[in-house]
Amino acid sequence: MPKKLERTLDSQHKLLEEFESLGGVNYESRVRELLRGLGLPESDFEKPVRALSGGQKKLIGLAQLLLARPSVLLLDEPDNHLDMPGKAYLEKLIIEYPGAVVIISHDRYILDAVATHIAEIEDGKIATFTGNYTEYIVDKEERLARQEELYQIQQREIGRLEMALRRYKQWVVFNDKFATRITNMEARIERMEKIDRPVLERRKMGLELNGWRGSNQVLEFAGVTKEFSNRKVLSNVNFLIRHGERVGLIGVNGAGKSVLLRLILGKEEPTSGEIKLGPSVKVGYYAQEHDTLDFNQTVIDAVRLAGNMSEGRAVSLLTRYLFTYQQATQKIGALSGGERSRLQLALLVLSGANFLLLDEPTNNLDIASAEVLENALNDFNGTVLVISHDRYFLDRTVNRIFALENASITEYIGGYSDYAEKAGVNLLEAKQVKA
Structure with missing residues (x-):
């Protein structure tokens, strides 16, 4: 066989192998499956x-990365623009991924579902833990308690040695044999790790969210329908929210959740109903x-302006929300997403509201701030x-779920779990599920 033909066939063989590894003839269907799965x-x-x-472009970028199937997958907040079915689909992909996956995420539910190890960056150091997020929390608390115990033991030992050292320094005046002991003891303290x-x-x-009681019946939708260009977003929706309730509104992207909030705020008018x-x-x-x-x-x-207060009081309040003076003097447009959230x-x-409408409040918060928000909502004397x-947030804060699907709302008692x-949710199989 001529060498040129041999090289051509060898090259063709390698290309076919690469083609097959990327999905071969099923590649296009795999692309469509990924895009659908991610929402x-x-x-x-x-x-x-x-x-x-912008959110859809990020989904496409994520799909491209998953199709490339690198040996190490680096994902930075990949779930930010995903609805619940999309998050569940991503979890499945990560669990089944043949290579290594490194994921940065503030979604505790995802970290519980997919992580086998947690690496935490704190004070310029990295600490690693075996297990998922919940196991990491338990492990970290135990480590800190043990470290505190060892620290106290060592401090007591250092205190004992330093006290003995002071005595020897007094005695060496009368007996120079203590000079060697002093040198050895100082070296011992110095060598201690x-x-x-x-x-x-x-x-x-x-x-701290300081609400007040107000009306017992806070919000009622009576036969509310909302249409856009012959597309019904809400169809004859009826519900009542009473004082003190915490309601989670869930639904796939585009289901109409934000439209419902705009109706409550008076930014949209219902097509019919009250x-x-x-x-x-x-x-x-x-x-x-x-x-x-x-901005x-x-x-x-x-x-x-919001609190009708002096600059000094405003700065004092902002420090409680982790703002430095330099950050407080910046324009809002220069802030990060997390800073704008805080x-x-x-x-x-400062608004003094007793009925809070929150649209994805944890999206830009770190885990510690999300936990503070959860605790504040649980203590809030309002609705x-x-x-x-x-x-994870819904499980910790709400006592009712409104699932918006096909322009209708179905109510459930309790949190997300x-x-x-109760709904028999299988997010991995039903992409149009009530989520």
């Missing part, structure tokens, strides 16, 4: 990428995209309606 509507499959939203005192309590956001707010209800709104903030305003000015929460407190795809059990 991109089929109606958008043929659109140019430039016509898609010092145990750092662990930080048992780190500074957290100081969020929306009734109680007579002494004051609404506070947290916007997912922070569009209630003036040209400084952080201090936003707080001063600012919105501060403004929510909450929250849109969230954060299943109760809903999933």
